[in-house]
Amino acid sequence: MGPTDKAVWDQEIPVSESTISYVDEAIKKILPSGLQITGISPSGASYWARTAKIKAFNADGNEDNYFVKVHQGDHGKTMVSAEYEAMTALYKLIPEMVAKPTAWGSYEAMPDTHFFVCKYHEMSEAIPDIEVFPAMVAEIHKRSAAPDGKFGYPNATFGGKNPQDFPLSDTWEECFRKGMEGIFAAELATQGPDKEWERLTELTLEKTIPRLLGALEADGREIAPCLVHGDLWEGNCSVDANTGRPMIFDGTPLYAHNEYELGPWLCPRHRFPPYIDEYIKHFPASEPKEEFRDRLGLYCLHL
Known part of the structure; x- marks a missing residue:
């Protein structure tokens, strides 16, 4: 996300909304074995990508949700791979503050569409406390x-x-x-x-x-x-x-x-x-x- 500029927010996101209307087979393959996916819905906000929550339950029947960010084109492929590497480096350093990265890759149904997936965390609208x-x-x-x-x-x-x-x-x-x-x-x-x-x-x-x-x-x-x-x-x-x-x-x-x-x-x-x-x-x-x-x-x- 960049500066909160209304002129930017009013522009169309350069990624088709259809990319988060379903969970592509390539994403399913990188998620844990036995995961039961129950849906996908828009979540979060980005100027440049589509973002969504993948709703799922693990093999033990517990809720186990994931966050996906989707870009398109060659530039988008570079962006998702870079984000995966960047967030993996930060996760290794301080896992208590970073959503665990899962993988990045390209859609099977739309090869020009690329994704970054990590664990989903429900966020509040607050900023972290100054004392912490x-x-x-x-x-x-x-x-x-x-x-x-x-x-x-x-x-x-x-x-x-x-x-x-x-x-x-x-x-x-x-x-x-x-x-x-x-x-x-x-x-x-x-x-x-x-x-x-x-x-x-x-x-x-x-x-x-x-x-x-x-x-x-x-x-x-x-x-x-x-x-x-x-x-x-x-x-x-x-x-x-x-x-x-x-x-x-x-x-x-x-x-x-x-x-x-x-x-x-x-x-x-x-x-x-x-x-x-x-x-x-x-x-x-x-x-x-x-x-x-x-x-x-x-x-x-x-x-």
């Missing part, structure tokens, strides 16, 4: 460590329908700069030439990023890459209605400076600015601490 959520996010960051000590991510992830590529890099400054180069280039290609935009892009890449992020690893300082969700705002998290636990979804993960996660929290249009101070009680700001808010402002730019 920042501490749990800090715990994600403390638990994770890049297996090879590098920043970035080996595969492209998707913010909405747009790919994001933060290549594996030895320093966070290099990783973030390369990632933003791609994001800025995509924006320019979408919006068309603009001299002011191009000048601001150049200043950001050549001046601001080296100044703010270079300082994190200057004068003997070090930061460790940790796995972040990558797009953590109130549209990508909720509360499990049955357990009361915070849940996160639609991740665009990468191994990053932990403060990168807080970029969306700084945006006034979101509901998380007060969560920032609570987070740093559990994961203190990096040195130089006086530039903490400046770094968050920089991290907002990928949104």
Whole structure:
């Protein structure tokens, strides 16, 4: 999900509604043996995909429901495979906050239609509590460590329908700069030439990023890459209605400076600015601490 812009919501979803009118045989094959499917119905919301709840009972007669997200086309196939890999990485790290991914694949009846399936959780309309959520996010960051000590991510992830590529890099400054180069280039290609935009892009890449992020690893300082969700705002998290636990979804993960996660929290249009101070009680700001808010402002730019 992206910004809650009515102009976007009013557009037709680029996936046929018929894709969630039945459970395709390819989906049935990846669900547990003995599962009795009783129906499928729209559930959740997405700008780019169709989403639904598969209602079912397991072999023991207990309710065992699944969530399916459906895309179409070659781009859609890349998106569902990327989401499966992304959410599997987050699930392995903190399973209490992530719906267990089941599989991704392509429909048998409509080969140009592709799906991502995970366990279904009934979500409330609340955002996670400030007394709980920042501490749990800090715990994600403390638990994770890049297996090879590098920043970035080996595969492209998707913010909405747009790919994001933060290549594996030895320093966070290099990783973030390369990632933003791609994001800025995509924006320019979408919006068309603009001299002011191009000048601001150049200043950001050549001046601001080296100044703010270079300082994190200057004068003997070090930061460790940790796995972040990558797009953590109130549209990508909720509360499990049955357990009361915070849940996160639609991740665009990468191994990053932990403060990168807080970029969306700084945006006034979101509901998380007060969560920032609570987070740093559990994961203190990096040195130089006086530039903490400046770094968050920089991290907002990928949104």
